[in-house]
Amino acid sequence: MKKSITCLLATCALYPAVSFADIEIKPSNGVGILAINGKAVETKTFFSDLPELKAKNGTTQIVVEYTAEITESADDYVLEDSDTFVLTFKAADTTVRVQAPEISNRYDLKSFNRNADWRLLDDRGNPLSFTWGKLEKEGFQLGRDYEKELEEFNSTDTQAAVKSLNTETHSFNKSVPTSQPPSNVHPDQKMVGQMLEYWYEQASDETKNNFKNWLETGQ
Secondary structure, X not given: OXXXXXXXXXXXXXXXXXXXXXXXXXXXXXXXXXXXXXXXXXXXXXXOOOOOOEEOOEEEEEEEEEEEXXXXXXXXXXXXXXXXXXXXXXXXXXXXXXXXXXXXXXXXXXXXXXXXXXXXXXXXXXXXXXXXXXXXXXXXXXXXXXXXXXXXXXXOOXXXXXHHHHOOOOOOOOOOOOOOXXXXXXXXXXXXXXXXXXXXXXXOHHHHHHHHHHHHHXX
């Protein structure tokens, strides 16, 4: 079985990669996408460009911030970040543009933080409805663990929470102690195969990939 799956994966590698992400997320100027569906987004570095921001069709949850240029004087301004928002929406086969109004003073920034004046538009310019909440952290804001914060957020009853994102997946590379049957007992291999097939079909894509990697490495 291990050899068959390895051969199948090798055969698939000969064909062009197929993208299962059906929604592309495009932030406007000043908008930062910090996480998508419970996973933190990598930021641009000296060695890498901005990552593609994509999600599957259906319900999508994003973490966003807006960086405003606050005017201090006629020729001086400072950058200030908005609160950290969680926006949850539904879309399919489209590009979702995430926009915020232009903000140049602290009064407008406070109003924005209070009212969540975000705009989500599809590729035809139609507005998308969304629910929202906030990730709130006291004190120093650098080095935040958005994945952990989202786990806590999604376990609440807030409208923008998506509890299914907290579904745990199994890691196959960790040894799990199991009770071994007596040596003279031989499991029904047909039943074992049926159970494997059933639970594989029930698994999430991430768990399936973990399982395939486990078969390949034998760990």
